Amino acid sequence: MADKLSNVDPKMLELLVCPLTKGRLTFDRQANELISEKARLAYPVRDGIPIMLVSEARTIED
Template sequence: MDEKLSKVDPKLLDLLVCPLGKGRLTLNRQTNELISESARLAYPIRDGIPIMLVSEARRIED
């Protein structure tokens, strides 16, 4: 994985919430996504920038 992709400012992560469920997000370093457990969505991180659009998020299946 490109090292640049996984670099997200930790302070930014503390401020971000899921735009759909308004819940906290956790960083999944393996998939390089921000995970919203409450909304069951995974938001991608591209070039170190979280893409916080529901239309860009991947639905988390059980």
């Protein structure tokens, strides 16, 4: 499952920001998610496509 991101252009990933905070995202390879620390949200990556919708994001609990 971690290899699903390999279909996404790494340059595009550098340009992606959190749609809520416009902050940087980090990739959690194990969970296959893009993490916004500021918003405390995890955006899923499905079939190599980052789903950048707040409504699809998982809230990160402490």
